[in-house]
Amino acid sequence: AGGGGGGGGKKDRGEGLGRALVRQRNKQALAAKARGQQLVISRRAQQALPLESVIEVSDIDAVLQRAAEEELLHGDDAEGAAALTAALGSGLIDLDGTGDTEEERRLLREEQEALHADSLRVPRRPPWTAQMTTEELDTNEKRAFLEWRRNLARLQENEELVFTPFEKNLDIWRQLWRVLERSDLLVMVVDSRNPLFYRCPDLEEYAQEIDEHKRTLLLVNKADLLPLSVRRKWADYFKQHDILYLFWSAKAATAVLEGKKLSSQTMEESDTDLDTKIYGREELLVRLQGEAEYIVSQKGTSAVGEKPESSSESALVRPKRVVVGFVGYPNVGKSSTINALVGEKKTGVTSTPGKTKHFQTLIISEELMLCDCPGLVFPSFSSSRHEMVACGVLPIDRMTKHRGAIQVVANRVPRNILEQVYKITLPKPKAYEEASRPPTAAELLMAYCTSRGHVSHAGLPDETRAARQILKDYIDGKIPHFELPPGEIDDETDGEDNSDIEGSSTAAADQSDDDASDEDDEEINRAEPNISHALNDLASFDMHGQMTKGSTKKKKKEASHKHHRKPQRKKDRSWRVGNDGADGSGVIRVFQKPAVNLAASSTSVVVIFSVPVFLAVHWLV
Numbered sequence: 001a002g003g004g005g006g007g008g009g010k011k012d013r014g015e016g017l018g019r020a021l022v023r024q025r026n027k028q029a030l031a032a033k034a035r036g037q038q039l040v041i042s043r044r045a046q047q048a049l050p051l052e053s054v055i056e057v058s059d060i061d062a063v064l065q066r067a068a069e070e071e072l073l074h075g076d077d078a079e080g081a082a083a084l085t086a087a088l089g090s091g092l093i094d095l096d097g098t099g100d101t102e103e104e105r106r107l108l109r110e111e112q113e114a115l116h117a118d119s120l121r122v123p124r125r126p127p128w129t130a131q132m133t134t135e136e137l138d139t140n141e142k143r144a145f146l147e148w149r150r151n152l153a154r155l156q157e158n159e160e161l162v163f164t165p166f167e168k169n170l171d172i173w174r175q176l177w178r179v180l181e182r183s184d185l186l187v188m189v190v191d192s193r194n195p196l197f198y199r200c201p202d203l204e205e206y207a208q209e210i211d212e213h214k215r216t217l218l219l220v221n222k223a224d225l226l227p228l229s230v231r232r233k234w235a236d237y238f239k240q241h242d243i244l245y246l247f248w249s250a251k252a253a254t255a256v257l258e259g260k261k262l263s264s265q266t267m268e269e270s271d272t273d274l275d276t277k278i279y280g281r282e283e284l285l286v287r288l289q290g291e292a293e294y295i296v297s298q299k300g301t302s303a304v305g306e307k308p309e310s311s312s313e314s315a316l317v318r319p320k321r322v323v324v325g326f327v328g329y330p331n332v333g334k335s336s337t338i339n340a341l342v343g344e345k346k347t348g349v350t351s352t353p354g355k356t357k358h359f360q361t362l363i364i365s366e367e368l369m370l371c372d373c374p375g376l377v378f379p380s381f382s383s384s385r386h387e388m389v390a391c392g393v394l395p396i397d398r399m400t401k402h403r404g405a406i407q408v409v410a411n412r413v414p415r416n417i418l419e420q421v422y423k424i425t426l427p428k429p430k431a432y433e434e435a436s437r438p439p440t441a442a443e444l445l446m447a448y449c450t451s452r453g454h455v456s457h458a459g460l461p462d463e464t465r466a467a468r469q470i471l472k473d474y475i476d477g478k479i480p481h482f483e484l485p486p487g488e489i490d491d492e493t494d495g496e497d498n499s500d501i502e503g504s505s506t507a508a509a510d511q512s513d514d515d516a517s518d519e520d521d522e523e524i525n526r527a528e529p530n531i532s533h534a535l536n537d538l539a540s541f542d543m544h545g546q547m548t549k550g551s552t553k554k555k556k557k558e559a560s561h562k563h564h565r566k567p568q569r570k571k572d573r574s575w576r577v578g579n580d581g582a583d584g585s586g587v588i589r590v591f592q593k594p595a596v597n598l599a600a601s602s603t604s605v606v607v608i609f610s611v612p613v614f615l616a617v618h619w620l621v
């Protein structure tokens with residue numbers, strides 16, 4: 001480094017040396033990369049790593065680590081290793097939902113999804129015996145897992161298919177394998193607000209492959225957020241489809257344990273019908289034990305406590321106490337359920353998905369043992385990353401762009417509910433727009449920031465803060481929402497002339513949901529009505545002195561005056577759920593009742609008042 005003379009020489013020399021060192025280190029790193037040295041990670045180092053869920057392989061370290069595993073594994077299969085490493089590096093394995101908005105393309109994609117539905121499988125544990133060494137087991141499992149990932153990568157070469165992020169850490173899947181093998185009864189915990197989103201039928205199949213007697217029970221948790229009428233519909237659906245299920249609320253059960261009562265309208269609706277009732281703690285324990293014991297009795301088996309020689313033999317051995325395994329997506333309430341059943345806090349509960357890292361077993365009694373598995377994001381088609389964030393499956397913290405996920409919320413929750421919950425005023429659709437169109441993410445975020453005075457350092461509305469709060473409220477149930485079974489419509493909408501709204505708003509909702517991706521924030525912006533609308537929004541967002549509470553109130557008043565807002569319609573009957581037949585998927589979206597036609601009503605007011613005035617003037621003249 002050529003340092004200058006005089007007083008600045010030392011400083012210059014220091015900087016130069018520093019830079020030279022950095023350059024040298026970078027060079028070394030590059031050279032090491034080129035030689036592929038970084039691809040080799042010692043097994044010991046790997047074992048030292050904490051068990052982390054790897055859902056998105058955007059991080060180059062994760063890619064390198066996977067590639068290193070591949071190289072370790074395929075020392076004799078250099079070609080295969082190179083192919084997988086290339087696929088990993090090129091991001092082929094982790095493409096996310098960036099669908100096309102064209103109807104034709106969507107239909108084609110759905111066709112392809114139906115065609116390849118069977119290929120989307122949970123990775124299977126390769127056959128094993130007790131005689132195998134740990135290394136043998138390890139290598140076999142890694143081989144099988146990489147083959148699984150390779151198959152998914154091949155599937156992704158089909159341009160029409162859109163994959164959602166899914167769990168890519170073998171060690172997490174290994175936890176699932178252990179839980180599946182140990183359990184007599186498998187409990188798949190799902191969020192009652194959208195049970196089919198969280199259900200993984202292939203896992204049920206896999207359980208039966210391990211042992212034909214194993215059964216899966218769908219534990220429809222968070223039922224405190226689901227009205228009785230909706231539970232009835234889901235109960236019919238589950239029965240029709242031969243799905244073993246029951247409604248449950250870990251939150252309500254915990255409240256009872258603490259001597260409290262959950263203040264929820266749903267919990268008030270007392271119901272004794274076994275099909276729709278929300279089970280209590282004792283009732284659930286009895287039911288789980290009964291189901292598991294029935295399964296064990298079906299196995300019709302041998303010696304108590306005998307150690308199985310192989311996975312196939314394990315099916316024949318009767319355990320001392322029945323084992324009930326809990327599996328499911330992150331954040332559906334597995335730990336809350338286990339804690340409620342055990343009667344004390346055994347596992348951590350937060351609203352951040354993915355905190356349970358290792359499975360754990362909990363002895364309830366001489367006859368019953370529970371097994372809690374870490375939350376798993378199963379591979380699936382279609383749902384966008386945004387939808388997954390909104391459903392609580394991907395952590396909000398990792399969300400880099402937020403409008404897509406907020407659009408999911410805006411599409412699903414009627415605007416008047418959003419307005420009521422947040423006491424905000426959303427801009428009405430323009431006269432030339434669909435009257436029932438959902439608010440755009442930008443509109444919702446802007447209204448929220450304006451009402452709360454959330455401004456970022458740059459002096460702009462703090463959308464990130466607003467988005468995080470809105471998503472948290474959506475996931476926690478502060479913003480009410482739920483889905484109906486495919487093909488169902490809300491009885492309350494029957495007989496009402498809202499067919500137009502149903503068609504248009506659900507199609508819009510669907511399109512936005514399906515097409516949303518991180519890259520789509522721009523697209524969502526483009527979908528906004530026009531630039532003047534955006535300018536109006538910006539103009540109404542006064543960042544100088546208008547963000548205090550008092551002034552916000554005043555502004556809201558002015559805004560509502562400006563928009564001639566009418567008071568909101570009555571609380572719980574003002575929103576509806578409609579059947580989305582548009583895409584043939586039978587997915588149900590919440591849609592809005594027709595907005596009060598302000599244009600029409602104000603015209604009538606003008607006519608009513610102007611006629612007598614006209615007559616009076618005419619008479620005077």
Ligand SMILES: Nc1nc2c(ncn2[C@@H]2O[C@H](COP(=O)(O)OP(=O)(O)OP(=O)(O)O)[C@@H](O)[C@H]2O)c(=O)[nH]1
Pocket residue numbers: 221222223224225248249250251252328329330331332333334335336337348349350351352353354355356373374375376476477
């Ligand atoms: N309203 C409601 N919220 C619930 C219920 N059960 C759990 N929750 C909430 O859902 C969130 C996730 O609960 P957890 O028990 O940590 O979920 P988990 O499935 O164990 O999550 P992972 O550890 O990520 O797999 C927490 O904020 C809970 O308070 C319920 O029955 N009703």
